[in-house]
Amino acid sequence: MTFRFAALLAAPFALCSTLAPAADLGSLRTLRSPMMVQAETYVVTLTANGQFMPRFPGSDKLTGIGYPSLNIRRAGEPxxxxxxxxxxxxSLYDEIPELRFGPVVRVQGGRYYSDDRRLVGLRKINWSVEPGIFLEYFPVSxxxxxxxxxxxxNGAEGxxxxxxxxxxxxxxxxxxxxGPRLSFGDANYVRRYFGVxxxxxxxxxxxxxxxxxxxxxxxxxxxxxxxYQWNETWGTTIYGGYNRLIGDAGRSPIPRLIGSRDQWIFGASVSYSFNWTR
Structure with missing residues (x-):
């Protein structure tokens, strides 16, 4: 059973890639009675993350954020x-190793006049929280x-x-x-960020x-x-991504005349792991 958690220290996230870094709180199972509880050892991983992404959905300028994350899993579990x-x-279900599902949440940064002076006259959009569900499947390993x-x-609805x-x-x-990525939204959501x-x-x-x-x-x-896992204690990750705004979002005058349809993300993290017995 794995528990993973990440907490944001900065708000902005890009819409098209919804650039937010990975975090997984693992599976939740029924607690055992006190008579059955024995000492268990867990592997705790603390991670420092940094990321660059567009200042707002459709922007041609990047902004940076930093935030911590936490991962807890049973010792011996990969x-x-x-x-x-x-x-x-x-993850509320992982009895079948190939399949997992459960609740998910993302934070989407807003759009403010301070992000770009060319936004003058357009509505301000506050940050949004996006709760929902996820489904994950491994057809092969x-x-x-x-x-x-x-x-x-909050800032957007849809x-x-x-x-x-x-x-x-x-x-x-x-x-x-x-791997490839796709993003989609209903009319209310797309109009909020790309409508005029x-x-x-x-x-x-x-x-x-x-x-x-x-x-x-x-x-x-x-x-x-x-x-790369340097040893049992230290690990590092680097990543990069590209998204092209398409469809009605790509035809919007906001990315075409003010920002860009090309959306980039770059990031890196350093993790530290140790054993914890309870």
């Missing part, structure tokens, strides 16, 4: 694969498919999701992974006309990562 762009999740469906609250496929290559202490009202178009000197997008696939891209 660590599960997790991609750097997975949402923060809890070196391929993982994962889908997340979430509902955004359904949003991500789908990805990872090809995993463990080579001794090195683990390489690469007539009043906004009149107030902005760059955007000539209103734009009303609908539900669509918003981005397609790829993510690659390399993790």
């Amino acid at each position: 660590p599960r694969f997790a991609a750097p762009d997975d949402g923060f999740s809890i 070196f391929i993982r498919a994962r889908v997340e469906l979430r509902y955004a609250l 359904f949003v999701g991500n789908a990805g496929l990872d090809f995993i290559a463990p080579i001794d202490r090195l683990t390489l992974s690469v 009202t007539p009043a906004e178009a009149a107030a902005n000197a760059i955007i000539p006309a209103a734009y009303r997008p609908g539900a669509d696939v918003t981005a397609a891209g790829v993510l690659a990562a390399a993790s």
Whole structure:
């Protein structure tokens, strides 16, 4: 049984790649009675993460954040694969090693005038929290498919999701992974980040006309990562990803005239592991 948790120290996350790093709270099972409880040893992993991503969905400028993460698993259990762009999740079912599902949450950064002066006249969008569910499946040991469906609250409201496929290559202490990504959203979600009202178009000197997008696939891209376990204590990970805004999001004047349809993410982390007995 594995427990993994990550806590954010900075708010902004990019929409199209929803660049958030991987975190997994593992599986939750029924607690045993006090008479059955024996001392157990766990492996605790503390990780320091850093990431660069677009300042707002559709931006052509990058911003950086840093945050810690925590992973707890039983000693002797192999660590599960997790991609750097997975949402923060809890696995409620892992009786079949190839299948897992449970709740997930992501944080999406907002869009503010301070991000880019060319946004003058466009609405400010506060950060959003996106709770939902995830499903993960390994058809074979070196391929993982994962889908997340979430509902955004606060800055934006609407359904949003991500789908990805990872090809995993463990080579001794090195683990390489690469795979395609898709992002999608309903009409309310896409309009919040990529729509332009007539009043906004009149107030902005760059955007000539209103734009009303609908539900669509918003981005397609790829993510690659390399993790190296130096010893039982220390490990490092580096990763990079690219997403292209497509569909109604890609046709929006916000990325086309103010920002960019090309969205990049880069990140690295350092982890420290130790044993804990309770």
